[in-house]
Amino acid sequence: MAAALQAYELGVKDIVILERDNSLGGILNQCIHNGFGLHVFKEELTGPEYALRFSEKIKETNITVMLDTMVIGAEKDKTLYAVNPEYGFMVIKAKAVILAMGCRERPRGALRIPGSNCAGVFTAGTAQRFVNIEGILPGKKVVILGSGDIGLIMARRMTLEGIKVMGVYEIMEYPGGLTRNIVQCLDDYDIPLHLSETVVKIHGKGRITGVTTAKVDSNMKPIKGTEQYVECDTLLLSVGLIPENELSEQMGVGMYQVTGGPFVDQDLETDTEGVFACGNVLHVHDLVDYVTMEGQRAAMSAKAYLDKTLTEKKSAQKIAVVAGNGLRYVLPQHIYLKDTEEKIKIFFRSRARFREVYVRASVGDNVLTRRKLLRLIPSEMESVDIKMRDLLNTGSETNGIGDLVIEVEQ
């Protein structure tokens, strides 16, 4: 929605939003807790309120919104195949496409937890939809595996609805979610958080009756003799999100294994010309505000592409942006050099937890910028700003410009 509105405001005439759900807003509609919008609106909103700010604005425009519409195929030339109950099968020929499909949750199958294949094992987001949209409680006694934010939020939500949350089990030695969620969702309700512990077996015939948990060693292997049986009728999984890129791949977009999203340049353009990506389909974000801003940026680039001001760039030198020491990934993954005064924001996530470190951006021996961070943890995305001018200045006549390395200083 943010991308569509931005494109509209920039004067793009013919915009269509293809949405498979029956309303706009995606996952925000089931995220009824507050904490959204502090950056974009400077106030704390709930998910539905945040979504409504955009959908109300869209109503005032001539943007075409197609709900209940499933895009079932896409091609490199930006032809989309979609179906919905009103129009049946549709072929849409777009001049530019912004991918904003979001992500989905890692399911039980991705974890290979041994045990019986019984009912009562849900992803945290499925339980969230049951409770907050359908008004159905998933069970009475719940174990949560993984300490991602959705799991933590659901621990509180279910407690408020009278469900007993037995505990949250996290295989890593630190929690996956934000500190404020640990404090306000677990500590407030005395819900135990078990770090370096995981579920090793699921018990139950028909319906889950309990799980076996175990502590893990530094290689995340369960330690024999530490097993404990925990009775429950529901197991929630909050173990990570996977960008949903089947359509992107059909469009010939190159994929970056670490983020699970497309490779993009500084304009959020993918390997396929005129195809841009933003939000959780590109990389999983921790704040919706950043998703909104990324959507707006994608729209600005799409508008520039339609105006033919982006087409020149691919003849220029392309340099790689590399995740160096301590970092898991960077975004964008490459930059086309341009003789402009533009500023490039490079987002990154760390591999481990750091305290009071400098993160440096450099090309060869040239340090372009250093940023001090009081705390750098994998669950919180950070960024550094680079000036295109500084990047160009690292080159000499004999040598081109090398890779841009972003790293934690030793």
Place this chain on the structure above:
Amino acid sequence: MTKENIMKKDIVCIVCPRGCTIQVNYDKNGIISMEGSSCKRGDEYARAEILSPTRMITSSVKIDNAKYTVCPVKTGAPVSKSKIFDVMEEIYKVRIKAPVQQGDVIIKDVCGTGADIIATQTFETES
């Protein structure tokens, strides 16, 4: 006053990403000492957490004649942490009817907290 009446609590500050652990010693008359914060805002947060912690509550109420069976709600202002389950009892009891507009007051001054329960979603009437 005997030493046994002094209580200790470790508070993880959530004001900024630094995440200081603040050790607070207090008794029934108030805070005796605080240690471990790095700024004034952290001290204020810890003081509020000991003396009068508040939270926003978000939940849902039953709704009839709408696309779904529940409508999300929130407290219009943070309420005392000790009142959370009292407020939830009131939320359980309510049943509303579509149409409802985001921002509509569902319960006025819930449990005497001064905060209203407000709808956070808009639902048209559906047959």
